[in-house]
Structures are given as C-alpha cells and as structure tokens.
Amino acid sequence: MPADICLSSLKLTDFRNYRQAGLQLDGRHVVLTGNNGAGKTNLLEAVSLLSPGRGLRRATYAQIGRQGAEAGFSVFATLDGMAGAVSIGTGTDGAEGSARKLRINGAPAASTEDLLEHLRVIWLTPAMDGLFTGQAAERRRFLDRMVLAIDPTHGRRVTDFEKAMRSRNRLLSEGRFDPAWLSGLEHQMASLGIAMAVARRELLSLLTALVSEVDTPFPAPRTSLTGFFADDIQAPAIDLEDRYSVMLEEGRRRDAAAGRTLDGPHRSDLIVYHAQKEIEAALGSTGEQKALLLGLVLAHARLTRRISGHPPIMLFDEVAAHLDSNRRAALFTMIDEIGGQAFMTGTDRALFAAIGDNGQFFQVNDGGVVAD
The missing domain is CATH 3.40.50.300 (P-loop containing nucleotide triphosphate hydrolases)
Known part of the structure; x- marks a missing residue:
C-alpha cells in the first residue's frame, strides 16, 4: 500500500x-x-x-x-x-x-x-548505537533534529545562536571587551538560547505524553534535560532571557580565560531512561539501548505526523x-x-x-x- x-x-x-x-x-x-x-x-x-x-x-x-x-x-x-x-x-x-x-x-x-x-526525514543507523553512552554533543544534535521535524524554525535558531556565540568568543579571546558590542551579541544569544531551550523542553514534553498513549513491544523511553536552566525553564521566557544576559555579562572574564562560553543551551544534555526499569539508558545492556533508541525514533515519527499532519x-x-x-x-x-x-x-x-x-x-x- x-x-x-x-x-x-x-x-x-x-x-x-x-x-x-x-x-x-x-x-x-x-x-x-x-x-x-x-x-x-x-x-x-x-x-x-x-x-x-x-x-x-x-x-x-x-x-x-x-x-x-x-x-x-x-x-x-x-x-x-x-x-x-x-x-x-x-x-x-x-x-x-x-x-x-x-x-x-x-x-x-x-x-x-x-x-x-x-x-x-528521520533516521536510525548503527552509528547511533552509542548515543546514550557517547558525547553530550551528539545527543544535543539528535535532540535538535527531533525538534526541527516539528518546528522548522529551530534549525535557523540554532545556527544563529552558534554564530553569535562564535563572534563573542572571538572578541573575548582577542581581549576586546567592548561593552556595546558584547552586550549586543549577548542579548542575541539570550533570546535565541532561551528559545532553543524552550523548544527542546516542549518537544520532550510532547514525546512523553505520546509514549504514555501508545503500547509497543519496545521499551518506553523517558527523557529529561540537564544543565542550562533545566529546573526552571517553565519560568517566563523574558525573565530567563534577562537572567541569561546577566550570566553572560558576568562571565566574560571567566569565558575569556576558558576560551569558550561556559553557560548556555550548548551545554545541555539529553538523558534517556528505560521507563519500565527506571534506569538510565546508558546503564542498560547493549540490546536494551538499541531497543530504547528504536522506540524513541518511532515515537518521534508518530509525533512528527501528529504535529505536522x-x-x-x-x-x-x-x-x-x-x-x-x-x-x-x-x-x-x-x-x-x-x-x-x-x-x-x-x-x-x-x-x-x-x-x-x-x-x-x-x-x-x-x-x-x-x-x-
């Protein structure tokens, strides 16, 4: 058919x-x-x-x-x-x-x-088998692709945030602490970064609701985000943007010494749990991890259909x-x-x-x- x-x-x-x-x-x-x-x-x-x-x-x-x-x-x-x-x-x-x-x-x-x-387009490949035990950057990339499938503006959001962050990092590494220039970049990062965090959280909330509705032979994944306002992302976005702007301003010297921006959505991590066993996916067997990942991808495919039509x-x-x-x-x-x-x-x-x-x-x- x-x-x-x-x-x-x-x-x-x-x-x-x-x-x-x-x-x-x-x-x-x-x-x-x-x-x-x-x-x-x-x-x-x-x-x-x-x-x-x-x-x-x-x-x-x-x-x-x-x-x-x-x-x-x-x-x-x-x-x-x-x-x-x-x-x-x-x-x-x-x-x-x-x-x-x-x-x-x-x-x-x-x-x-x-x-x-x-x-x-969504995919599952053998290279993704180490998603739960690998680097956080790979999990963020996986999460952002899931968000992109239901929110087409998310890709531009992520790209613009990373561009602004690179510009800020370059200014700090060169010792150019121009308040006006840095403040402009930091306000842009705050607006985009909070929007990224909210979109990620919304995606995971929708996935959680959908997983609870569908009975499948694959383990049910339960997800959460750690880092970057993980505990208070439900606060009004304008308040979070102000707080992040202040965080960036106060962290300029520290970030200059580190050679990178230490606070932001680029430091978040996606954590997946085996819901029935109440254990983190990274601690499960290889077979359980494969089944959990497949269950997560299938749930995302269902959600993509529901949201996009x-x-x-x-x-x-x-x-x-x-x-x-x-x-x-x-x-x-x-x-x-x-x-x-x-x-x-x-x-x-x-x-x-x-x-x-x-x-x-x-x-x-x-x-x-x-x-x-």
Whole structure:
C-alpha cells in the first residue's frame, strides 16, 4: 500500500560509489539488500540529503562525491510531498569548499530549510548505537533534529545562536571587551538560547505524553534535560532571557580565560531512561539501548505526523538484524501505522519477509541497484 508521503524516483550521479543510479518507486516501503559495503547505506544517505544539514553521516561534501569525479555529486528525487508533487535536486559543483545547492521544481531555493515545506526525514543507523553512552554533543544534535521535524524554525535558531556565540568568543579571546558590542551579541544569544531551550523542553514534553498513549513491544523511553536552566525553564521566557544576559555579562572574564562560553543551551544534555526499569539508558545492556533508541525514533515519527499532519520518510539502516521475528513483525506493523514510506537495509532478504506486499525490494551490488 503506497505511503501518504513518498518518493516516486531517486537518481544519483557521482554519489559515493555510484557513477549513475536510479530507482523507480511505487510508494511502498523500500527494502535494500546486499553484502556489506555494497552501497546500501549510501542510498539512505542520499535520501537523508532531502532534509536540512549534512545527512545521516554528517560527511563533508568532498567525502560524498565519488572518488575520481570532478564535477561534484547530485541527488535528484521526485515525490508526493506535503505540498503536493515536487521535484528536488541537490548537490555540489565539485569546487573545493563549495556549498550544497538546492533546486525545488527547477528553481533555486533560498535555504535547505525550504525542504521542510515538502517532507520530513528521520533516521536510525548503527552509528547511533552509542548515543546514550557517547558525547553530550551528539545527543544535543539528535535532540535538535527531533525538534526541527516539528518546528522548522529551530534549525535557523540554532545556527544563529552558534554564530553569535562564535563572534563573542572571538572578541573575548582577542581581549576586546567592548561593552556595546558584547552586550549586543549577548542579548542575541539570550533570546535565541532561551528559545532553543524552550523548544527542546516542549518537544520532550510532547514525546512523553505520546509514549504514555501508545503500547509497543519496545521499551518506553523517558527523557529529561540537564544543565542550562533545566529546573526552571517553565519560568517566563523574558525573565530567563534577562537572567541569561546577566550570566553572560558576568562571565566574560571567566569565558575569556576558558576560551569558550561556559553557560548556555550548548551545554545541555539529553538523558534517556528505560521507563519500565527506571534506569538510565546508558546503564542498560547493549540490546536494551538499541531497543530504547528504536522506540524513541518511532515515537518521534508518530509525533512528527501528529504535529505536522504528515508522516515522515523513515530511514532504517540494518535495524532488522538485531530484532527477533516477533519484534521485526511489530516494527513493520508500526511503520505501516505511522503511514510514511520507510527505506530499510539488510544483508538478508529473509529478515523482511513480514513486510510482504507492502515492500518494494532491490538488490544492491557495488555501484548498481536492480529490482529484486
């Protein structure tokens, strides 16, 4: 059964190990099988570039272009999107340091955030397995991508905050304690930083409410934020902005000595708990962590549909191999219920037998994709 929001074609040129590749899709879920290293994840990465940012690997554009190619790379897709049928093309021209270009229906787009008017893309990859035990920066990035799927303005908010913070750090490192200049930057950081914190908190509150409504075979995640006004973020935003501005002003000498800004939303951390066991996810077994992360991503997909009115495109890289047959079948059923088109990879087609006629299967070999 075709998904509500779905790609109808995908074409790659000089992308990773693909000189040329094309898929004609009929709206069903897409299952990509093949040996390790064949290029399955590369196809998911191409789809992930239909969203703002650098995709699911966060690779540089030089890394994405096929080795030996001189003209950059391109990804072209047609889809039934949130605003109707649309064609999207993105890529680079191969020049060193060149930015990613984007065309929507053949016209240049002002920003990659324009993609959010047509689709939302979420993903789960093996590289995310260490999310709960890794660095806080990775969890913040994961959290901000979740917020972006339901609040398209959040990406610009984060970018502008980081830009203002870098300018402040540079002034402090150079010993330029100009009150007017620093105050202007700090007021901008306060406005953006509190808005970021409130948006993150709102996202987690909505997720918590949704998780309590849905019964799934996966562990229920419970989330919280630590650091940066974590205990009083419910106070009026204008009061928090004033407090943060004062905090930044009083911390100038300290931050100058540290070489960085020590207070702000860039120091928050996302903490996830196994709700049934009441333990922090980082303390659970590897299997529990994988199941918790999958439950969190699925809950976020449901929330994205509820808030935006449309299901996301979902990318699951090698997810089925770690699930028993009952949980695999449950996963596929939940994906169907969410309603978005899912792209899934694996080395063994048999792992996806429960998808049945709801899936369109492709065999991936090095540099080539054929219908299976």
